[in-house]
Amino acid sequence: MSRDENRLAAMLKNGKADALCQTKTLGNYLWDDIPDETKWADCVHCGMCLEACPTYQETGEEHNSPRGRVYLIKAVAEGKIDINEAFSKPVFDCLDCRACETACPADVQVGGLIEEARGQIRQAMPLTGFKGAFGRTVLKGLFPYQKRMNAVGSLMRFYQNSGMQSAVRKTGLLNVMPAHLKDMESILPKVEKPVLGRYPEIVPAEGEPKQRVGMLTGCIMDVMFSDVNESTIRVLTHNGFEVGLPQNQGCCGALHIHAGERNAGKKLAKQNIEAFKDYDKVLVNAAGCGCALQEYDELFRNDPEMLPLAEEFSAKVEDVSKFLYDHDFERPKSEINTKITYHDACHLAHGQGVRFEPRQLLNEIPGVEMAELPDADRCCGSAGIYNLTHPDMAGALLDRKMEDIPDNVEMISMGNPGCMLQIAMGVKKYGRSEKVVHTVQLLDLAYQKDKEAANKFVKS
Incomplete structure (x- = not known):
């Protein structure tokens, strides 16, 4: 079969009703959820993004700049280059930090393009070996399941509280680990019991309640930083807000979307949209999670059934610091010098x-x-x-x-x-x-x- 015939077969296999009318704009993107050409249409390669980009600052390489990556993504869509390692590396070397979007005078949504391109890469070039096993075990087998995450938290608490951590450090066993993993182990926070399941589903406000808000507890946040979640609950209830902690909420899916696992991200997004459907406001204390939640509408842009629900949900999401400031938070009286x-x-x-x-x-x-x-x-x-x-x-x-x-x-x-x-x-x-x-x-x-x-x- 020709390349165009293979492309058509792949699209029909995925069940896209409008597959035929998309063939002229797909180029070498063969799968569902292709990068949105309206996102690169306004890029004139002016270079305003270059000095905002950390990877370009470090390397000085055009393909490691935002405009370079946008050009590569566009080139695949035009059929000029294939999805291969030469394309994959600069796309995955991006931090997806969005600094380029702040700098861009044309408001080119580079972050969305990067994530959509990664989705294409992972379908065309699935990870194998250790990286593939890591994705299956951690991203797909651990983060989406709260009970499994809690079990990992219990093991970490045992590791820290039983004396095992001190023994491991003294014996030098950590020296067999890669340097960056050893460094991470050295700064692990004190792991406490997670908030979700320990606190009631509705935490009452102090005094007369002003409003009931939902709160995302997160996966890593609730396992490793449950103290931050507790502080967030105390601050909100102190300011007169009832805090809802839906038991059926889950991981936001940000790490999956960043990794190109968009279907896994969509599954988690549907879970959270359902979990918070009865709340008018969803508050988040983790920047990465909040950004992902606010972009669920982008994730479902090609799904006419889910898109209205995702748009409604994303409009409700707000960072806790902005919410507190906008709702006239109580100014503390005591000094912290x-x-x-x-x-x-x-x-x-x-x-x-x-x-x-x-x-x-x-x-x-x-x-x-x-x-x-x-x-x-x-x-x-x-x-x-x-x-x-x-x-x-x-x-x-x-x-x-x-x-x-x-x-x-x-x-x-x-x-x-x-x-x-x-x-x-x-x-x-x-x-x-x-x-x-x-x-x-x-x-x-x-x-x-x-x-x-x-x-x-x-x-x-």
Whole structure:
């Protein structure tokens, strides 16, 4: 069969009713969910994105720039190049940090193009060997299942609390691990029991409730940073909001979508759309998750049945810091005397356009001194699991981030768990002393001090 005949057969096999009318625009994309040509139509290759792109900054290579990747994606659609390793590598070397979208005067949606292209690559070039096994085991066999994630959390707690972690570190067993994995083990946070299933499905507000909001607990967030989830619940209820924790919610699917596993991402998206259908607002404390949830409508753009539901859901999603600021959060009265700098998580600053609000939450805490971080919105190298799949590039970006941390700050605040782990690794690597915290944790600490002060006043 000819190439066009193979393409048609593949499309018909996937059951697309409009397969025939799409053949002229598919080029060498053979599968469902092709990159959207309207996303690259406005790109004039002006180069405004170049200096915003971390991988271009590091390599100086055109194919590792946003406009270079857009050109490659367009070239496959025009049939000029094939889906092969030469195409796959620059597409997967992208951090998907969206800094180029902030810089682009034409608002070219590079992030969406990258994710759609990765979906095509993974269908044409499935992973094999260790990488394939990792995807099947972790992305498909672990993250989508809350009970399995909780089991991993239980094993991690046993590892930390039983003395096994200390023994493993003393014996040098970690030395057989790749350096970047060893570094990650060294900064693992204290793992506590997850919020989902431990808290009631509806956590009551303090005083007269203003509104009921849903909260995404997340997969990695609830296993490794359940303390951040607890702080988020306390801050919201302190401000008069009932917090709903639907038991049937799940992983947001961001890591799957970034990895090109779009069908797995869609399955998780459907689960969350159903779980939060009775809520008018869905709050998120993880930047990557929030950005993915806000783009469910993009994920289902070719599904006329799911698209209206996805659009309705995405419109309800908001980062918790923006929600608190927009709803006149209670200003703390007690002082936290500390000097803080703030790192902009990529998917919060570039993906959601949230920059001002988290800084204002911190500025409103008495005693907090803010020190501006140069290039605060440049990627730290975490980028989902990028620091696992591309440790060299991630390490170089982390080095640049740590060089920019202002002197004499005591805390580095941010709004994403991946960034928290990555920057904590940088703090340890450079022998620094800063504490890495989530923005909402500091607001929670201030409220706790307010309550302690009020209790002392009542007792006196």
